[in-house]
Amino acid sequence: MARVSAAEAMEIWERSVDRPLAERAMLLAQLAAPASTPVELARAAIGRRDLSILALREETLGSRMACFVQCLDCRAPLEFSVDARELVALEASPGPDQARRELVAGDVRIAYRLPTGADVAAVAARLDGEMARRELLERCVLGVMRVDGTAGTFDELRDPELDALEAALEACDPVANVSLATTCAQCGRQSEFGLEIVGFFSTELSAIAKRLLTEVDVLARAYHWREADILAMTAVRRRRYVEAALA
Numbered sequence: 501m502a503r504v505s506a507a508e509a510m511e512i513w514e515r516s517v518d519r520p521l522a523e524r525a526m527l528l529a530q531l532a533a534p535a536s537t538p539v540e541l542a543r544a545a546i547g548r549r550d551l552s553i554l555a556l557r558e559e560t561l562g563s564r565m566a567c568f569v570q571c572l573d574c575r576a577p578l579e580f581s582v583d584a585r586e587l588v589a590l591e592a593s594p595g596p597d598q599a600r601r602e603l604v605a606g607d608v609r610i611a612y613r614l615p616t617g618a619d620v621a622a623v624a625a626r627l628d629g630e631m632a633r634r635e636l637l638e639r640c641v642l643g644v645m646r647v648d649g650t651a652g653t654f655d656e657l658r659d660p661e662l663d664a665l666e667a668a669l670e671a672c673d674p675v676a677n678v679s680l681a682t683t684c685a686q687c688g689r690q691s692e693f694g695l696e697i698v699g700f701f702s703t704e705l706s707a708i709a710k711r712l713l714t715e716v717d718v719l720a721r722a723y724h725w726r727e728a729d730i731l732a733m734t735a736v737r738r739r740r741y742v743e744a745a746l747a
């Protein structure tokens with residue numbers, strides 16, 4: 501199983517700065533599955549992609565995921581943790597990525613497939629959230645069948661049917677739609693927060709990369725070592741040298 505090295509964390513951070521989430525997801529997915537081509541990764545269902553990113557994160561930082569949020573009422577800082585293994589357990593067997601699925605909503609039968617990284621990237625540039633949502637759903641619809649057996653179109657689908665389709669897509673990909681509830685110790689309000697694995701791990705990697713930059717800076721000044729050599733050290737050894745250099 502892959503894990504993220506110090507040099508890779510720096511590279512991912514550098515290539516992720518100011519890039520949209522969809523692009524950062526592709527960088528992490530490539531690291532998680534180095535044997536896959538970019539085209540294969542773009543065509544994988546996001547649920548499967550997120551599971552592989554979650555596994556990469558677990559291999560790199562362990563299964564405990566520390567979450568820091570603010571109470572939605574009194575803004576008190578809340579801290580809680582999630583176990584990555586519980587998130588993995590949420591995922592039912594995702595089936596083949598491009599499998600045709602069907603659902604009945606109202607009086608239509610909708611054939612659909614799961615959204616891929618390419619779908620999400622294609623709609624990411626839309627500024628209007630509702631338009632982006634519609635376009636994503638439309639990309640996933642393979643066919644619409646009316647109750648009388650005639651073929652319908654995506655544009656015939658009304659809000660309740662679109663909602664049912666959206667719910668079906670989310671149910672197929674629980675890891676991408678995790679909602680966590682926590683209770684505020686100050687005011688007692690229970691708040692719900694979404695956990696988005698790509699954003700979560702990419703924020704953690706940025707923090708790691710920034711710490712590494714500082715360590716490289718300290719050690720290069722003190723000992724004139726090369727960046728690549730400093731990054732190749734174990735974290736324990738690097739930290740000891742930093743302590744010695746700053747002593």
Ligand SMILES: [Zn+2]
Pocket residue numbers: 571572573574575576684685686687688689
């Ligand atoms: Zn509160």
